[in-house]
Amino acid sequence: MENNLINIFFVPEVSLAILAIACLMYGLFSKNNSFDKATNFATLSLFFLSFLVYFDFTTNFALFENFFSNTTFTKFFKILTLLGAAASLIISKNYFIDTKINRFEIPTLLLFSTLGMMLMISSKNLMMMYLAIELQSLSLYVVASIKRNSLESAESGVKYFILGALSSGILLYGFSLVYGFTGQTNFDGIYTSLSHLDKLPIGLVFGLVFILVGLAFKVSAVPFHMWTPDVYEGAPTSITAFFAIVPKLAAIALIFRFCLEPFNNFYFEWTQVIFFLSLASMFLGAVAAIAQKSIKRLLAYSSIGHVGYVLIALVAASDQGVRSASIYMFIYIIMNISVFAILLSLKKSDKYVEKIDELSGLSKTNPVVSVSLAIIMLSMAGIPPFIGFFGKFYVFIAAIESQQYILAVLGVLASVISAFYYLRIIKGMYFDEVIEGESFDFTINNQAKVILLILLFIITFFIFYPSLLVDIVSGISLI
Template sequence: MTPLFTAADFFTLKPAIALCSVGCIVLFAEWAFRSRGAAAWVALFGELLTAYALWVHSADVAANGPRFALSNSMTIDGFSVFFGYIFVVSAILAIIISARYMEDEKSNRSEFYALMLFAQAGMTVMAQGYDLVTLFIGLELMALSFYVMVGFLRDELRSNEAAMKYLILGALSSGFLAYGFSILYGISGSTNLSEIADAVASRDLHDPILILAMVTTSVGLFFKISVVPFHMWAPDVYEGAPTPVTAYISVASKAASFALLMRIFLVPLVSAQEVWIPLLGGVALATMTLGNIAAITQNNLKRLLAYSSISHAGYILLGLVAGNETGLKGVSVYILVYMFMNFGVFALIAAMRRDGHAAEDIDDLGGLMGRHPGYAILMLILLLSLAGIPPTAGFYGKYFIFLGLLQAGQYFLAIVAALYVAVATYYYFRIIRAIFLSDGLEPATIAPGLGTKLALVASGVFTLVIGLYPEPFINMATNSILLALR
């Protein structure tokens, strides 16, 4: 009889095990070390362990190629390692900007960091999963941790409300996703992704039950990546959640959901490409339209960034619509640069305060140049990158996606997407104008802690470095996706 749990299984699960066990230790950190700041340090230690486990994974992938474990329900490949690193970096950034913010909100408790690690464990499983059951469990672990984190400011009505909305819409989308999964299981008699791929390939593409499976699965996934018409939760949740959680959701949760989406669409549903490419194209078009146009009228920075992140999700989807190597390369490059630029902006918002409350309006940035020229320049770099203007990293994300679209002959989508960059530039320049040209009458104080400063500088520097010297990062992103999924 073969053993149920082998050394290879343990090796595959190492990042998730590290995160879950350190997460449990974090819960006791405040009590054990008699210090309120201890939890964040223990959580950072957990991130180091995870990064080490991922480094061992990447060495193994480089030497032996992808491997499967736990009865083929989990995998290690370039794809899972790449996303694992994305989650580690965004969790580190989220932890270091949280300490000061949560202290100011009088909610700096150990559970918060534990939840961050548990959410990350879920994301790791989503990136590594190769079976409907593991993917679903990873998604639920991530989502449940996020519901609690969004509502973490217990005495603040906005936070409660955002958590409630996120939970209801998130649970609804999980239900749809699970329904789609159940039909995929019914079609193939297996929950393993490659066996489902074989079963789907042998079916007629216009088989109603296959269409039903595809539609319900897509609805669930579209909710998670917040694209039109399932984007309604994003602005409310982004505005109501504590700012570090907003940053974490907008980057890590979105990256994990894209990892899941790519696994589903590029492994089991790959033979149905001619059905889902027009679907994704239409959704991406609607998403870019609504995201960019709704962002114009927003005055709350977090809400504006929510709409901007909706439109970014539309751009990332276009990489999948292109469906060729350049497009997929664009997806991973985009996710990488999006992490740095978005985290930088949220780190600055987390540091803004007025009369003891978090300040989140565009006007609160008024006259930043006069008072903190350093932060003003950093914001300029990050906002130019979000808009996709050349010397910064954001340009390369969009560049590969547009190139992929042109190579695939999707000229219409490429032109529309390029035009929307102009609209996006308009609302990012509203923020830039507030920073450089207007003097706020009563400026908000910017009081970043050491961690926030580090996060700001790191994201600004990476945004510039990737923009000026992109080759190593692009190679890394390329290897992750192409080698894994082809």
């Protein structure tokens, strides 16, 4: 290639690394509090990068050959990740300033973490995969405990770190086993060296299971979910928003690619694991959320449940499964961004609303906000005509196509259980008697308002023109 040196800056990952360092430098050397500008800078960079990924100037770029996959699937997930990160920065800006954790490190670290996620989505090599996961996790450990003087925040950071480190260790052990038995670290290499086998040797089975455990930890699938509710609850809500929206995308993309690329021929082995993870996540997510009083914990369990549904699409192990998962994740982040956009702007008696009970009477004072929240909740529960229904519907199409009837039936049953706790939020807003004398305060900055309105529009009116998303997704494939 001739223009290597210029082209290199158009590789989105390189460009993001440079921008993240620039953000860090700016923060370090500016005299005043640079949170505001750093956040704007980070947001703009993320938007810029999503364009870069979309137009893809580097299709045949040879720099990372064999370490890096660049397909429609990775492109789709990268754009979602970038836009999700940008949106979560926008919606949480006010909250950061309001709770006085407006430090420039936050946007910087989130940029680095996003970089790690982009590498995760694309990684095609075990080494690359590990480094990418560590890059995103390390940044997230720090931001989880960014509120230094808060016990919960520190606790959640430490918890996240210890459990994360444990899972990384298991992951690494799995890698070493796979490497030891195949002599390859590259996905293609592993695939070729396995292609002449009829049955996985026991060592590779162990390796595979260890890796899946590590990845299950990252997507917070049951029984490796324990960190999620605590971290969601302890971290500042704005950070929780980021946790709920962005890292899930990268981890889901990675687990799909890892299962369907190197181990594609051995789906019988890994579907057993994923089958269990999916089922356990759906049911635990549904049942455990029922007893929660805190909205953040409830959303944590809800996200565990949603991961269960996406994993159904993985068990389907088909092209339709990949497409369904893409649709599901798209819908998932839309719903999560909008719900957090509301939570991050809603105050009651000068405190941000965190308990379900605190929502009582919201429909009286802020009818528009409560209608929006009700629509999002119904959508999350998968009730038509809202968008969440179509996510579940597509997942079930994939499952039935691959004859996974049991999973599909149990999946819909879990969705009924989970409907209960989404309805509880609506009940809190609409049915409960109002305690007089407490007033809500909904302050939201203009950019966040625009995002929220667009997303609500999509959630409500998706049914009238589903082809818009379906057409984008229909071109997606792993190869």
